[in-house]
Amino acid sequence: MNCHEREGIRWYSFENxxxxxxxxxxxxxxxxxxPSPHASLxxxxxxxxxxxxxxxxxRRMYAAIGRxxxxxxxxxxxxxxxxxxxxxPRDPQIPPQPGDGIFTQNPEVTLTMVxxxxxxxxxxxxxxxxxxxxxxxxxxxxxxxxxxxVSRIAEQYGSHARDLVVGLGPSICGKCYEVGxxxxxxxxxxxxxxxxxxxxPQGQRYLLDLWAANEYCLRQAGVEQIEQSGxxxxxxLDDWYSYRKERGATGRFAAVIALKGDDA
Ligand SMILES: [Zn+2]
Numbered sequence: 001m002n003c004h005e006r007e008g009i010r011w012y013s014f015e016n017x018x019x020x021x022x023x024x025x026x027x028x029x030x031x032x033x034x035p036s037p038h039a040s041l042x043x044x045x046x047x048x049x050x051x052x053x054x055x056x057x058x059r060r061m062y063a064a065i066g067r068x069x070x071x072x073x074x075x076x077x078x079x080x081x082x083x084x085x086x087x088x089p090r091d092p093q094i095p096p097q098p099g100d101g102i103f104t105q106n107p108e109v110t111l112t113m114v115x116x117x118x119x120x121x122x123x124x125x126x127x128x129x130x131x132x133x134x135x136x137x138x139x140x141x142x143x144x145x146x147x148x149x150v151s152r153i154a155e156q157y158g159s160h161a162r163d164l165v166v167g168l169g170p171s172i173c174g175k176c177y178e179v180g181x182x183x184x185x186x187x188x189x190x191x192x193x194x195x196x197x198x199x200x201p202q203g204q205r206y207l208l209d210l211w212a213a214n215e216y217c218l219r220q221a222g223v224e225q226i227e228q229s230g231x232x233x234x235x236x237l238d239d240w241y242s243y244r245k246e247r248g249a250t251g252r253f254a255a256v257i258a259l260k261g262d263d264a
Contacts, residue, residue, distance in 0.1 A: 044252030174209030
């Protein structure tokens with residue numbers, strides 16, 4: 001990954017997307033105004049932080065990465081597999097729709113989602129000119145949200161999996177993410193024997209590797225160009241929020257992607 005810093009805001013970007021000039025960012029928690037436990041660049045609006053703090057953090061974040069706050073399109077992330085396709089920024093008067101994948105062909109739209117352990121999946125189709133962002137926690141991963149995204153953009157935009165350039169962003173790693181027996185059993189039920197590969201027994205519980213599971217879904221769907229951030233949220237609390245490590249009392253960091261202006 002490449003690391004960037006401007007006016008106290010630090011963000012990372014994928015080498016594969018940078019090579020194509022795709023505007024995108026995984027924005028760390030540094031440089032905002034929120035106090036503990038949301039310190040400091042919290043972009044989540046439903047975790048108890050003051051709306052005025054979140055608003056100022058949002059302003060700083062978009063200013064640092066050079067996008068207009070008014071260009072934002074975001075969704076209400078519900079750990080499902082609904083994909084939303086938009087031609088325009090979200091009207092701030094209308095609440096975000098439920099959806100865990102958001103896509104656009106309009107370079108004036110800045111797709112934005114927030115995270116604290118779940119996997120941000122950034123998607124770019126340089127052929128059909130599509131930008132996309134997917135949210136994959138264990139629930140979304142169980143229902144193969146990454147594969148659903150690939151097949152839905154094929155229907156919607158005619159995208160071919162082999163053309164897609166994908167980045168899996170900072171999230172909780174397979175050494176840190178402990179889950180219960182019920183999660184393990186759900187995967188075996190839906191994935192069959194293939195599910196085994198992503199779990200390691202840990203006492204009465206299991207460690208789940210969301211990075212490998214999502215990469216598997218993408219490869220099964222035909223995606224070849226995949227970059228993993230290798231950055232674990234739970235192990236790097238100076239940069240990222242971790243819902244699990246901070247026991248729910250934490251903020252949300254943003255993942256952002258758009259299309260180059262000349263892609264119009
Ligand atoms: Zn970890």
